[in-house]
Amino acid sequence: MTAPSGFTPDTAAPPAGQGGAAPRAATAPAPDPAEQRRRDRRSRRYRWDVRWSPYAFVAPFFVFFAAFGLFPLLYTGWASLHQVELTNPTHMEWAGWHNFSRLWEDEFFWKALRNTFTIGVISTVPQLMMALGIAHLLNYRLRASMFFRVAILTPYATSVAAATLVFALLFGHDYGMVNWSLGLVGLDGIDWQNGTWTSQIAVSTIVIWRWTGYNALIYLAAMQAVPNDLYESAALDGASRWKQFLHVTVPSLRPTILFTVVVSTIGATQLFGEPLLFNTAGTATGGADHQYQTLGLYMYEQGWVNLHLGRASAIAWTMFLILLLIAAANALFARRLRKSQ
Numbered sequence: 001m002t003a004p005s006g007f008t009p010d011t012a013a014p015p016a017g018q019g020g021a022a023p024r025a026a027t028a029p030a031p032d033p034a035e036q037r038r039r040d041r042r043s044r045r046y047r048w049d050v051r052w053s054p055y056a057f058v059a060p061f062f063v064f065f066a067a068f069g070l071f072p073l074l075y076t077g078w079a080s081l082h083q084v085e086l087t088n089p090t091h092m093e094w095a096g097w098h099n100f101s102r103l104w105e106d107e108f109f110w111k112a113l114r115n116t117f118t119i120g121v122i123s124t125v126p127q128l129m130m131a132l133g134i135a136h137l138l139n140y141r142l143r144a145s146m147f148f149r150v151a152i153l154t155p156y157a158t159s160v161a162a163a164t165l166v167f168a169l170l171f172g173h174d175y176g177m178v179n180w181s182l183g184l185v186g187l188d189g190i191d192w193q194n195g196t197w198t199s200q201i202a203v204s205t206i207v208i209w210r211w212t213g214y215n216a217l218i219y220l221a222a223m224q225a226v227p228n229d230l231y232e233s234a235a236l237d238g239a240s241r242w243k244q245f246l247h248v249t250v251p252s253l254r255p256t257i258l259f260t261v262v263v264s265t266i267g268a269t270q271l272f273g274e275p276l277l278f279n280t281a282g283t284a285t286g287g288a289d290h291q292y293q294t295l296g297l298y299m300y301e302q303g304w305v306n307l308h309l310g311r312a313s314a315i316a317w318t319m320f321l322i323l324l325l326i327a328a329a330n331a332l333f334a335r336r337l338r339k340s341q
Contacts, residue, residue: 073320080313087307099314109315111290112298115200119275119294120268123204128260131212132253135219136245149220152213164206164277168193171202193280196291203292206274211267215260222256223249254337262330266323272296295319 080099082092103109138148155163170177171192179189192202226249234244250257271294275286284301286293293301295315303312 076313076316079310080317082310084310085307086303086309089309092310095310099310100318102311103314103318108290108293108298112286112293112295115286115290115292116269116271116294116296119200119204119207119271119292120265122200123207124261124264124268126204127208127212128215128257128264130208131215131260132219132250132257134212134216135223136249138216138220139223149217152216154213155210156214158210160210160273161277163210164274167202167206167209168278168280171205193278194288194291196289199278199287199292203271203274203278206278207268207271211264215264218260219253219256222253226252255334258330258334258337262326265326269319269322269326270296272300276300 079092081094081096083095083098084092134152138145138152169175171179173179173189173191173193176189176192178192182189190198192198230248230252231244234248239247275292275294275297276284278292279285279287284293284297284305286297296319299312299315299319302308302315
């Protein structure tokens with residue numbers, strides 16, 4: 001086939017280059033070695049930052065816990081197996097389980113344990129019941145509700161020492177306001193500090209006064225999380241406010257109530273400041289007959305009054321084991337509670 005007339009084939013020479021090939025594209029210049037090293041260092045620091053920063057943020061807690069929590073716990077456990085006195089704490093004589101076995105034969109230890117239990121019951125049960133009632137009242141629309149919420153929290157913010165000293169004056173035998181009030185209604189004054197039950201009731205009153213508002217706010221927060229549909233359904237069925245409280249509010253607060261019971265029980269086991277300062281004589285015996293001496297106060301008496309650090313350490317570890325039993329009972333009860341729902 002011949003080319004059409006007037007057509008000139010493209011016979012132009014290929015572009016100049018070696019062997020007639022097209023010229024290569026310009027290559028990127030090689031990176032500066034110093035700049036590349038800086039980029040590598042920045043990339044490495046970024047990877048380290050992403051990986052280790054969370055641990056660095058939480059490290060202060062673990063450092064302080066190891067210094068002021070774990071080490072004293074382990075050292076106390078080691079000291080409980082030795083005979084060691086506060087006058088010479090570096091001199092230890094191996095005693096094995098003697099400090100623990102001695103507690104089984106110590107009548108003051110068992111008395112302190114009974115006092116701790118009775119004061120815990122007397123203070124915890126009324127406290128939580130009052131807190132539940134106060135929270136129920138605050139859960140409704142009230143005028144100046146914020147003022148009442150702050151007011152009930154004020155006792156919790158008060159110093160233990162200040163509150164206990166004031167209550168010691170209120171329960172005074174001769175010039176106390178409580179006995180003065182009893183006299184107005186024709187009743188004889190009570191020797192609050194020297195009686196067994198009266199002194200425990202007085203100490204429990206301090207605990208109730210300080211912690212009722214705190215637990216009330218916890219209950220109030222839990223009540224506000226209960227859906228309003230439940231109350232509306234109960235109201236449509238003709239349930240009064242009291243029945244709504246019993247059949248709607250209380251069942252919805254079971255986990256919160258369990259939490260406050262456990263926390264209050266732990267606090268009662270560690271009760272120390274109130275019985276110590278309630279004794280106007282300034283001793284750690286919890287009264288002339290040890291009638292309101294708790295485990296915490298008994299531990300303080302053994303370690304810092306009688307100077308027996310080994311015995312005090314054994315009491316401290318016994319209290320720790322009691323708290324572990326309470327925690328185990330709480331976990332078991334909470335598991336059964338979840339299965340029943």
